[in-house]
Amino acid sequence: MLHPITINHYLVLSVMLLVIGIIGMLVRRNVVVMMMSVELILNAANVNLIAFGKHLQDLNGQIFAIFVIVVAVAEAAIGLGILIALFRNKETVQVDEIDLLKW
Amino acid sequence: MGDNLLSLILFTPLIGVLVLLFIPGRMKDAVRWWANISAVAGFLVSLPLIMNFDKSLDGYQFVERINWIPALGVQYLIGVDGISVLMVMLTTFMGMLAIFSSWDSINDKVKEYYAMFLLQQVGMIGVFISLDFMLFYVFWELVLVPMYFIIGVWGGPRKLYAAIKFFLYTLAGGVLMLLGIITLYLQHIAQTGVATFEVTQLMNTQMPMWMEQLVFWSFFLGFAIKVPMFPFHTWLPDAHTEAPTAGSVILAAVLLKMGAYGFIRFSLPLLPNASADRTIVNVLVVLSLIGIIYGALVSLMQQDWKKLVAYSSVSHLGFCTLGIFALNEQGIAGSVIQQINHGISTGMLFLIVGVIYERRHTREIKEYGGLAHVMPNYAIVFAFAMLSSAGLPLLNGFIGEFTILQAAFQANMAWGAFAVTGVIFGAAYLLWLYQRTMLGEVTNEKNKGLKDLNWKEWAVFLPLMAWAIAIGVYPKPYFDILEKPVAAIVERVNGPKAPVNAAVIELKKTEAR
Amino acid sequence: MSSFYTATDHFVLLPALLLALFACATLLFDFWVFPESQRRKHLVWFVLMGEVFASVAYFRQHMFLSQHGGELQAFGGSLVVDQFALYFHWIFVASTVIAVIMSYKYFEVRDEHHGEYYGLLLLAQCGMYFLASGNELVVLFVGLETMALTFYVLVGLLKRDQRSNEAALKYFLLGALSSGLLVYGFSLLYGMSGSTKLREIGAAVASRDSGDTVLFLAVATILAGLLFKIAAAPFHMWAPDTYEGAPTVVTAYLAAASKAASLALMLRILLGPLASSRDVWMPILAGAALLSMTIGNIAAVTQTNTKRLLAYSSINHAGYILLGIVAGNQTGIQGVLIYTMVYVFMTLGAFLVLTVLCRDTTTGEDINDLHGLMRRSPAHAIWMLIFLLSLAGIPPTAGFIGKYFIFLSLIETGHYWLAAAAAVYVAVAIYYYFRIVKSMFVDKEETEMPALSLSLGTRVALAATGAMTLGIGIYPEPFVKFAQQTLR
């Protein structure tokens, strides 16, 4: 009944993660959740990389994925730092209340 | 000096600007003196040009050639033929008078004012002597910025609107013209493998008719907006009305001529097939005729003295373009002479408006009346300018208009007939203007104590009047000097043409080097 | 030398090493040697010294390439030094130097001076090095992120200014999204080829037909990420906010260097592995270019904040640059290169004038703050005029040369309508640039303002950007040659 898992399954999964991440970016007001959505997008890329790597019997994909994770770490650190700086000045994390600039 | 005469003429005003920058702005008189010295020097160095110009020779004289940007095929290539000589003389002469006429009228930001004026002189002279299309384009655009400032900083109440409108219109036309230039350039490379903007070389380019027409319309936009021809003229009344007097003078006398000059120098010789195309000629002539009549009619209805003169420019320049697109020797020669005449007459008219505006600070025609009693000299000068502009025989305007009318009749009776009505209307609005402002009793108390012309104003008017009479009485030298270049152009347009490739010439993938 | 770090590797990597070294040293110096704020100006010298060292390294590469031609590959093809990379390296060096020089005074005035700033600038340039020289997806991605993260921080540097906080946050959020899309596209490229080297990817992509859907998806996501980085529509939303909120010097650096670096990346990818799928990305880019010019021009007309206005104008410029890529022939790419160089100098110059206006009482950002500048400081007003004319593309300034090449390439490849649209937008753009001019030359200031005093650094920076803007315009020959050489 269950088909063997092929590369396509992984690709579909990664697209779902990607789209969920983009939706999260577009519709959520909470900045922290928006940052989490970015993590979802990066994970979508990683799922792709690992799946392709497995499919092609190639380790480059895994290496790439490691770097993507490193970048995710750095991004999160910076983003949260910026968030704290903003929060000190303006007690909100809702993105549409961050409206001094016209957006 | 003989070898670099044109460069000298071109850069004399620029040297004036550079020195001017080091004169402190608060020493207004020093600034004025220096600016006038530069302008007079600019005129004096241009005198050897006309004296040493040999009108019996074909082609260009005083040519200077320096490879400027070999990578693009752009050269610093300047030279003059009979047409450009006259335009250069007009520029240096009118520039000198315009600068002198601003002695008393400009008191704010004097240094910047003169710097802009001299800079503009460089651009205008450059336009008339460039034989490299890209060089021409650079000068063409260079003129815009000083004029923007002259209108926008020292102009009337709606100066900013007028200035930006002037800038936007002419820039849009200019950039579209650039596209045409590039198309021509690429075609030339595709056919000969030589990357150059040299006008005489570009003449060898052959294009399929549709492309030639496309290029023609792109040039047309650039030149027609500048002239300005009928549907594109709306910037002109605004710019003229708001500009300071000297700005209007230069605008009318020289700047507008750049458009007509462009038609003669570039459109006709470079695109002879398109220029002789029936549809194109008809469209252009009809636009010219509409311009002539429309300009005259609108002038009749103006309440504002300066605006009236501005609209009369539209009408007069209609004659110039009509002459060009009659496509015969008389027409083109007449057009060039009419351009000079228009420079003299309309320049005088603007100066006349300026004189009274400085005294009364209004340009409403109904504010005036009977000025002839208060300012007799002024009235005489005005009468002279008016008659010259209306085309009275023995004055300059007559020569130009008459020649153009002759050419128009020669090309097509109907054209001539319509153009004649323009002449009649022209006489009408000028005479009516004169009657409303100068004749009759002094109706307005404020006009009673007005002073007549002072010596500075006389000093501006007298040379202009002398030149007007000179052209009117003895126009032969002008026709002589124009004979060769005009014949060459007409020959190029009407003469036997090299066969045009019917097939589309594929643009080769070329490198600009 | 061990087998995986050869002399060639060293030679190629040296500039980046030097930059990183000086960056670390600057950070340390800030911490240990010059902790007191008044000694901070030594850091400027230190950064400049780093740039000198890096320049020497670049120069040696330059000499090597001009003697031997071709390109130098290092680290198994991960890094490559060719004329193309060097061209951008020089741009980065120039813009960093100018940014550093103009920064000191500005941050002093804003009372928000952090020594880390100078270290971060060098680190950003280090990231840019890998963007221009990287020839491998991972290097490019990590390099891009290094640059981007630095800019997120720099934009938020005015910590007490809420606008700066906001700008940083918005830039960060959208930037992270775009990086995510970009890396997703990269992952698909990897999937198609099984390699992260651009060359091998190129071979794999070329073997696919242009209607391939996965290829399309890869191209679309990568383009989304790249267009974002160069602030082209429809991914331009961050630019006005970020430009406005960021410290003006950072805005200048962001607008100039970061855009140039992203363009280097874009050209590397589009003309490298994706060259064979030109049919896929060309229409997208043409649409993006038209949209950028439209949005940039229309939105700029109503702006009252000079920085915002320049932001929209930079969106417009991104459109012109994209048109060069759309034309895609030799002339077009050459045009992109020249336009980029020109753009860097005139943008830096224009923002530089704005930083000079920044004083205790005014930020100099509102268009009204420029009122009467001609009276207060004619030199600034005239320089600004030149930069604006150049931005508008009026000869004889540098901007004209850039636009000329774009027009030339468009007509050469038969894109007449794109050329006509681009030409008309030149006239539209003049309208809002001349609002600034009007503000400087015509309007009078409401209160009498003192004349502006100038630090030596600002003078030097202004003279340098101005000289380049005028110089490239009046005598473009060497620069055109330089760009041509780059593409050989």
Add this chain to the structure above:
Amino acid sequence: MLDTMFFYMFALLAVGGAILTITMRSAVHCAVSLIASLAGVAGLYLLQKAEFLFAVQIVLYIGGIMVLFLFVIMLVNLDSAAKERQFHRRWIGGGVAAGLAGASVLWLLSKGAHSFGSPAAQAAPSQDGNIEQLADLLFREYLVPFELASLLLLVAIVGSVLMAKKRTS
């Protein structure tokens, strides 16, 4: 067969966690859902014999990044935010647009997926040597990005300190 079941399990965890992440009201709940999603992805790595990535995912992502997120959530005190409206006013538009984009992407991929032909005939990496090979590759082929990553982290450290530190003077 077991693999297949595990795949669906982990995939469900990943996608379900992702959906919860962007829909939950409280930021803490979002974070926990994201952890679940990441754990699902980690499981998928394990299924594909990417043990090292699995470890990295657990240690770095879940252990590092998510703790950072939770830390910040606590620090900036998002309780009040949780009570407010959670979505943009324009959320419907955004959601629909993104959904459409997703559908088209899926369609694109399903059409194009066949183009990933059979796996390259290449010796399968020996099961136990995975990490060794990875390390070999990382320190030879990817030396440059590896070193570059150190700069990236330096930027992250300096930047986040610069952003987050209180002004002392």
